[in-house]
Amino acid sequence: MSAKPSCDEFDPNNLRVDQALEQIQHSITPVQETLTLPLMQAHNHILAEAIRSPLNVPPYKNSAMDGYALRGADLGDNEITLDLIGTAFAGNPFDGEVQGGQCVRIMTGAKLPDGADTVIMQEHASVDSERITFGSGHTPGQNVRHAGEDIAVEDVVLQKGQRLQAAEIGLLASLGVPEVTVARKLKVAFFSTGDELRPVGEVLEEGQIYDSNRYTLYGMLKELDVEILDLGVIRDVPEAIEAAFEQAADQADAVITSGGVSVGEADYVKTTLDKLGEVSFWKIAMKPGKPLAFGRVKNAWFFGLPGNPVSVMATFYQFALPALRQLMGETAGPPLTFQVPCSERLKKRPGRTDFQRGILQRDEQGNLTVSAAGMQASHILSGMSRANCFIILPLEADNIEPGSLVEVQPFRGLM
Numbered sequence: 001m002s003a004k005p006s007c008d009e010f011d012p013n014n015l016r017v018d019q020a021l022e023q024i025q026h027s028i029t030p031v032q033e034t035l036t037l038p039l040m041q042a043h044n045h046i047l048a049e050a051i052r053s054p055l056n057v058p059p060y061k062n063s064a065m066d067g068y069a070l071r072g073a074d075l076g077d078n079e080i081t082l083d084l085i086g087t088a089f090a091g092n093p094f095d096g097e098v099q100g101g102q103c104v105r106i107m108t109g110a111k112l113p114d115g116a117d118t119v120i121m122q123e124h125a126s127v128d129s130e131r132i133t134f135g136s137g138h139t140p141g142q143n144v145r146h147a148g149e150d151i152a153v154e155d156v157v158l159q160k161g162q163r164l165q166a167a168e169i170g171l172l173a174s175l176g177v178p179e180v181t182v183a184r185k186l187k188v189a190f191f192s193t194g195d196e197l198r199p200v201g202e203v204l205e206e207g208q209i210y211d212s213n214r215y216t217l218y219g220m221l222k223e224l225d226v227e228i229l230d231l232g233v234i235r236d237v238p239e240a241i242e243a244a245f246e247q248a249a250d251q252a253d254a255v256i257t258s259g260g261v262s263v264g265e266a267d268y269v270k271t272t273l274d275k276l277g278e279v280s281f282w283k284i285a286m287k288p289g290k291p292l293a294f295g296r297v298k299n300a301w302f303f304g305l306p307g308n309p310v311s312v313m314a315t316f317y318q319f320a321l322p323a324l325r326q327l328m329g330e331t332a333g334p335p336l337t338f339q340v341p342c343s344e345r346l347k348k349r350p351g352r353t354d355f356q357r358g359i360l361q362r363d364e365q366g367n368l369t370v371s372a373a374g375m376q377a378s379h380i381l382s383g384m385s386r387a388n389c390f391i392i393l394p395l396e397a398d399n400i401e402p403g404s405l406v407e408v409q410p411f412r413g414l415m
């Protein structure tokens with residue numbers, strides 16, 4: 001691993017990660033167009049309106065157990081024996097009223113018969129034909145699910161800006177809501193530039209590498225569920241680059257490129273951006289991902305991510321992802337982070353916030369720990385694949401000693 005000169009680490013012109021995030025956040029306003037979709041098609045869309053419940057959930061008082069419904073007032077300190085007068089099934093209620101001294105056989109989810117307010121599970125009953133005996137120790141009101149105890153009519157069940165995932169579309173279905181108004185999907189265009197890049201499928205010549213950034217970008221955008229416009233690898237000639245930017249910006253809400261944002265090299269990209277838009281070239285005090293371009297190209301937002309394969313992913317996750325979420329109207333909180341002890345020494349120099357690639361796992365005692373996912377240079381894409389989290393080390397931090405608490409940001413939740 002080659003060390004970078006430490007004089008580079010504390011550059012007063014570098015923006016801090018939080019400053020860059022704030023500037024991006026202040027610039028972006030969400031797309032306004034909406035559409036109304038049936039529930040299943042609305043999956044993974046962003047809700048454009050708050051949803052109020054048209055129903056009580058549960059809609060009626062019902063039993064939480066298979067057993068017997070009775071009047072709580074019949075319960076006492078001693079065992080009781082009641083007359084069985086009928087059965088209540090889920091979907092087929094008992095049509096009558098339970099009086100003192102009576103009970104009704106009831107199934108889980110069945111509507112509680114009029115007069116009854118208590119259910120005793122069948123394991124606590126002894127049955128002698130039409131006479132049912134219950135021991136002591138039961139409480140009036142037990143094992144009853146009340147109307148509206150989950151959701152009451154007119155409660156706001158989902159907020160504008162929420163992503164409709166499995167639980168949300170299930171919840172809407174449980175309320176009988178057949179369709180919802182959602183934000184239209186974002187269109188995001190991307191392409192790669194660089195004379196060394198060859199598309200997968202071609203034979204590499206000396207000095208050439210395969211274009212992998214378009215694939216990582218594709219994967220990350222796919223997970224976000226946007227419409228993707230892949231413009232391929234663009235040759236390093238001004239006309240081709242300008243045409244690619246024009247096409248991307250005309251068709252998409254956002255344009256993402258990788259490479260060519262560091263010092264000097266990508267003159268065509270910079271001159272084209274000067275002509276077509278307003279783009280700032282930032283240096284961010286983070287590692288990897290120092291160079292980053294952000295702004296407008298025609299009517300599209302532009303993210304020029306650094307070319308190194310890990311830098312692309314780190315800057316996409318830390319900047320482009322929250323920005324695209326904001327653009328699609330999603331009100332997502334900041335990503336989950338928490339502290340765990342690291343199991344080994346982590347190399348770090350003060351001056352930039354590190355987003356090291358880590359492996360979060362349980363040790364033999366069952367305690368969560370994190371270790372580095374191998375080499376940390378920004379071209380080591382295999383480390384990103386081995387990792388399951390970023391280890392976020394603060395700007396001022398120096399080397400981290402084993403056992404120290406460090407902040408981790410898992411790549412994914414349950415799915």
Ligand SMILES: Nc1nc2c(c(=O)[nH]1)N[C@H]1C(S)=C(S)[C@@H](COP(=O)(O)OP(=O)(O)OC[C@H]3O[C@@H](n4cnc5c(N)ncnc54)[C@H](O)[C@@H]3O)O[C@H]1N2
Nearest residue numbers: 192194210211212213214259260261262290306307308311
């Ligand atoms: N003198 C300096 N040199 C560099 C600096 C600096 O501040 N001063 N910053 C370094 C850092 S940090 C990064 S990150 C890179 C970023 O440079 P660019 O964004 O201009 O990216 P490129 O030079 O075009 O490429 C960097 C690297 O990534 C490879 N690459 C590019 N595109 C792809 C792709 N689509 N698929 C796979 N790999 C790709 C490219 O071949 C280079 O190896 O600059 C440092 N240099």
Ligand code: MOO
Nearest residue numbers: 288289290311378
């Ligand atoms: O920031 Mo660069 O992304 O360190 O390689």
